[in-house]
Amino acid sequence: MMTAQEALQRLREGNERFASGVGNEETFMKRLRRARTDFQQEPFAIVIGCSDSRVPVEIVFDQDLGDLFVIRVAGNIVAPSQLGSVEYAAAAFGTPLVVVLGHSHCGAILGTLERLRRPAEARSPNMRFIAERIEPAVAGLLAPELGYDRETLICESVRANVRQSVDQLRHGSAILEGLIESGQLSVVGAEYSLGTGRVTLLDDAQLMSS
Numbered sequence: 027m028m029t030a031q032e033a034l035q036r037l038r039e040g041n042e043r044f045a046s047g048v049g050n051e052e053t054f055m056k057r058l059r060r061a062r063t064d065f066q067q068e069p070f071a072i073v074i075g076c077s078d079s080r081v082p083v084e085i086v087f088d089q090d091l092g093d094l095f096v097i098r099v100a101g102n103i104v105a106p107s108q109l110g111s112v113e114y115a116a117a118a119f120g121t122p123l124v125v126v127l128g129h130s131h132c133g134a135i136l137g138t139l140e141r142l143r144r145p146a147e148a149r150s151p152n153m154r155f156i157a158e159r160i161e162p163a164v165a166g167l168l169a170p171e172l173g174y175d176r177e178t179l180i181c182e183s184v185r186a187n188v189r190q191s192v193d194q195l196r197h198g199s200a201i202l203e204g205l206i207e208s209g210q211l212s213v214v215g216a217e218y219s220l221g222t223g224r225v226t227l228l229d230d231a232q233l234m235s236s
Contacts, residue, residue, distance in 0.1 A: 030212035033070045033123040037225070040088035045223035069095040072115045074191065075127040076102045076134065081218055083127065086225065095121060101134030101187065102126055103159040104194040113201045116211055124195060124211065127225070128188040129218040135183045138164060163190035185228060188215040192229065 028036070072095045075083045083096045095115040097108055104126075115121050138160040141149065149157070164183040167174065174182065192215040195202060205211035215228040 027068075027120050027122060028070055030122040033121075034125075034212075034214070034227075037071060037087050037089075037123075037125065038227075041086060041223075041225045043088045044086055067092045067095075067119065069093060069115060069119055069121050070123070071095070072112055072121050072124045073097070073127055074099070074102050074104065074108055074112070074124070074195075076100060076129055076132055078129060078133065080220055081127070081129050086127075086218060086223070095119070100156050101132060101138070101160050102128050102191055103134075103156060103187075104191045104198065105155075105159060109195070109199050109202075112195060113199055116205055117201060120210070122211060124213040126188050126191045126195065126213070126215045127218055128184045128191075128215070130184060130220045131180060132184050132187075134160060135164065135180060135187060139168070139179065139183060142168060160187050160190075163187040185215075185217060188217060188228060191215070 070093060073083050073087075074097045075081055077098045077100045083098070084091070084094055087094065095111075097111045099105075099108060112124055116124070134156055137153070138157040141154075141157050142161065142165060163186040167179060167182050167186060192213050195213045196206060197203065202211060202213075206213065217226050217228060218224075219226070
């Protein structure tokens, strides 16, 4: 099994191929026939991404079937089901890296900011649950003294939400905490740009120095 640093580098290289337009041109069916995933999988990275249809994780990182263990939920939030999914993959497969992947102009972020501005508006309880998971990360960014314009506010909110999810993964599970403390698992945050197709790592300093 590769190290977290090696996994991170593989994701970087794949995203560079994708963003540069030189990714793997094999058809899906060819990749499906080639991938030996009938009875086992060995994902080298776990990715918690947003459900947004414009951010297909395997394509964004130019990886094959069986390479990534992907969990997608609106707003890339971390709730018990996401924690359990990460625990399973990290423990069952020895996967060394978790990436929380947010993206520019995330609809869940936009909806949460709107909810904070107009809290009295009726919303679905299920949609409200997602917004309530995001709110602690972004509420403070609405402070007038910060003076953010709309685009800056959205950008900072996306990144704050990613960092909150990273923190919840690092400190919200005894299983994951144990793997992190023993050096078997690393958790990082990243942001995907809908405009450029590139992924920017937000907090990989620890990995880069190792």
